[in-house]
Amino acid sequence: MMNISEFISKNKKICIVGLGYVGLPLAELMARKYKIVGFDIKSTRISELKAGEDKTNEVSSEILKSAGIEFTDDAKMISKCSLIIVAVPTPIDKFKKPDLTSLKNATETVGKYFKKKSVIVYESTVYPGVTEDICIPILEKESGLSWKKDFYVGYSPERVNPGDKKHTIDKIKKVVSGDSTETRAFLEKIYGSVITAGIHLAPTIKTAEAAKVIENTQRDLNIALINELSLIFERMDIDTQDVLAAAGSKWNFLKFKPGLVGGHCIGVDPYYLTFKAESTGYHPQIILAGRRINDNMGKHVAENTVKKLIQTGNRVKGSKVLILGLTFKENIGDIRNTKVIDVYNELKEYGIDVYVHDPYVLKDEVKQAYGIDMIPGIENNAPYNAVIFAVTHKRYLEEVNYERMIELMGGKNPILIDVKAIFNRKEAEDKGFLYWRL
Numbered sequence: 001m002m003n004i005s006e007f008i009s010k011n012k013k014i015c016i017v018g019l020g021y022v023g024l025p026l027a028e029l030m031a032r033k034y035k036i037v038g039f040d041i042k043s044t045r046i047s048e049l050k051a052g053e054d055k056t057n058e059v060s061s062e063i064l065k066s067a068g069i070e071f072t073d074d075a076k077m078i079s080k081c082s083l084i085i086v087a088v089p090t091p092i093d094k095f096k097k098p099d100l101t102s103l104k105n106a107t108e109t110v111g112k113y114f115k116k117k118s119v120i121v122y123e124s125t126v127y128p129g130v131t132e133d134i135c136i137p138i139l140e141k142e143s144g145l146s147w148k149k150d151f152y153v154g155y156s157p158e159r160v161n162p163g164d165k166k167h168t169i170d171k172i173k174k175v176v177s178g179d180s181t182e183t184r185a186f187l188e189k190i191y192g193s194v195i196t197a198g199i200h201l202a203p204t205i206k207t208a209e210a211a212k213v214i215e216n217t218q219r220d221l222n223i224a225l226i227n228e229l230s231l232i233f234e235r236m237d238i239d240t241q242d243v244l245a246a247a248g249s250k251w252n253f254l255k256f257k258p259g260l261v262g263g264h265c266i267g268v269d270p271y272y273l274t275f276k277a278e279s280t281g282y283h284p285q286i287i288l289a290g291r292r293i294n295d296n297m298g299k300h301v302a303e304n305t306v307k308k309l310i311q312t313g314n315r316v317k318g319s320k321v322l323i324l325g326l327t328f329k330e331n332i333g334d335i336r337n338t339k340v341i342d343v344y345n346e347l348k349e350y351g352i353d354v355y356v357h358d359p360y361v362l363k364d365e366v367k368q369a370y371g372i373d374m375i376p377g378i379e380n381n382a383p384y385n386a387v388i389f390a391v392t393h394k395r396y397l398e399e400v401n402y403e404r405m406i407e408l409m410g411g412k413n414p415i416l417i418d419v420k421a422i423f424n425r426k427e428a429e430d431k432g433f434l435y436w437r438l
Contacts, residue, residue, distance in 0.1 A: 002082060002119065004189045010035040014190075015081035017106050019045060019071070021056050021264075021334065022123060022158040023087035025169045028059050029194050031067045037081055038071045041109075046073045055362060057333060058162065078113035083190065086110065087123040087158060089264065091337065096271050096291075098127060100134065107135045111142025114151065119183060121154040125269055127213060127276035128206040131155050132179075147179070154178035154187045155205040157212035163332035173197040177208035216269040217287060222256045223266075224290030227297055230258040230438045240438060241421050258438040259420060260301070260339035260390070261294040263328035267337045297438075298342025304436050305343075305386055305417050306350055312413040312434055314385050317351035322384045322408065324400065325391020326358040326366065326374075333360040340390045341370055343419075355381050359395050383410030388417040397422070402431050 006012045012035075016027040019040040027038045040046055048055060052065040059067075070077070078084060088102040103124050110120060120139060122131050136147050145151055159172045174195045178184035184201055192199045202208035230240040240258060247253050261267050270291050274284045309319050328338040340356075347354045355375050358366075363374045375381060378400070387405050389396070402423075406414050416428055418437040428435040 002186060007034050013037055013081040014083045015039055015078050017084060017086045017110060018088035019049060020089065021058055021162045022160045024054060025058050025160060026087060027069050028063060028067050029169055031069050033193055036069045037077050038069045039077060040073060043073045046071050075109050075113055078110060079115050083119050084110055084114055085121045085123060090124045090126055092268050092271050098272050098275050104138060107138045108142050111139045114143060116145060116150050119152045119154060119186065121156055121187065123156055123158040125157060125212050125272065126209055127272040128209040131205050131209060152179055152183045154183050155208045156187065156191060157208055162334050163329065170194060170196050173200055175200050175202055175208050175211055177202040177205045179205065213269045213273040216266045217273055220261060220266045220270050220294060221286065221290040222254060223261050224293040226256045227258045227293050239425065260297050262337045262339035264336045298339045299346050301417065301419055302343045302346030305347065305388060308415045308434050308436055309385055312415060318353060319385040320353045320381060321347055321386045321388060322378060323354060323356045323388045323390050324396055325393055326356050326361055327391055330392045331394055333362060335361055335366060335369060343388065343390065360393060378408060382408045384408055386415035386417060388419065389422060390419045392420045392422055
């Protein structure tokens with residue numbers, strides 16, 4: 001097994017494969033101590049990073065330019081490195097099944113170029129067994145080398161929270177596992193040298209894989225419970241937020257809120273776990289029930305918007321609705337698996353003219369992913385019949401107040417759909433809004 005001193009002295013390099021929301025912050029962190037090669041198959045991504053630009057806004061231009069990372073789209077550079085860390089996306093497909101395409105492709109590339117005695121670590125979220133049952137056979141096939149004899153493998157699930165400048169990668173405890181005691185000890189030292197929050201050693205790779213998927217599955221189920229309660233309380237004409245405020249006065253009440261549950265983790269990881277569970281003959285019930293509830297919330301928001309339009313005497317078909325925010329969470333440009341798109345699509349089904357604004361997204365990415373032409377300014381198509389406050393971006397909180405929304409809706413029967421429950425119901429109603437929130 002390799003000695004960490006060879007990496008500290010920079011005689012040996014580390015390669016990060018995949019420079020997205022996970023890989024780039026990891027590369028920047030490790031570059032503070034080690035010689036890092038940052039590899040990505042997208043030439044445009046490499047070009048922007050070389051120019052000191054990160055469109056994900058995870059790493060500032062100043063830090064990026066001074067990091068000393070060797071960015072490349074040349075896969076041959078993998079052969080110059082002794083530790084390879086794979087951090088590529090693992091989404092779900094349209095049938096809500098794990099899509100391991102990027103992971104398999106990255107593994108094939110690594111397999112073609114890594115050298116003997118290398119350590120390959122996976123950080124991508126997977127179901128238990130993927131690393132050993134899928135990735136390692138690909139590495140052996142492409143390299144012609146034998147696992148545990150000619151190379152070693154570890155798994156250390158990413159815990160990056162995009163846009164979070166407080167809980168940065170170095171401040172989140174790192175789960176580390178490996179194919180042997182020696183591999184675990186080596187990776188514990190490597191990661192431990194840059195992760196100030198500490199290391200948790202998992203006994204097996206499968207244990208670490210399972211830990212990752214249940215972290216977000218647990219959160220998904222907690223939110224699903226609150227979403228279901230909001231559906232129940234709405235039928236009883238009880239304000240869910242008021243109920244949560246009252247229940248939250250007890251010290252051990254878990255303070256979750258209803259909402260749209262998307263993104264690359266919470267809205268995806270449960271499907272990885274249930275996919276594997278079903279392959280063993282067990283059919284999950286609670287996990288999938290929670291997913292069904294959360295996956296249906298976008299439709300619920302849209303339906304209530306339509307009800308409010310009817311209530312104010314608007315003709316539904318041809319009504320104009322403004323959606324503020326498209327990303328899956330606030331203050332970032334990440335549109336992966338955003339559930340705001342469900343609201344948009346459902347409203348379009350009613351023949352409503354829907355306009356979407358988001359100051360953080362890249363318009364070309366939105367067009368390619370969802371076929372939506374983003375509007376450049378929120379006043380562009382005013383007056384609107386309703387405004388859906390979908391994402392609590394800081395800019396919206398600072399710039400979009402009651403008065404501005406009234407102006408956007410021409411001052412007549414303004415409808416405010418407050419998905420994140422940011423506004424005060426009584427204040428909104430006193431100002432003349434027909435108000436709704438989860």
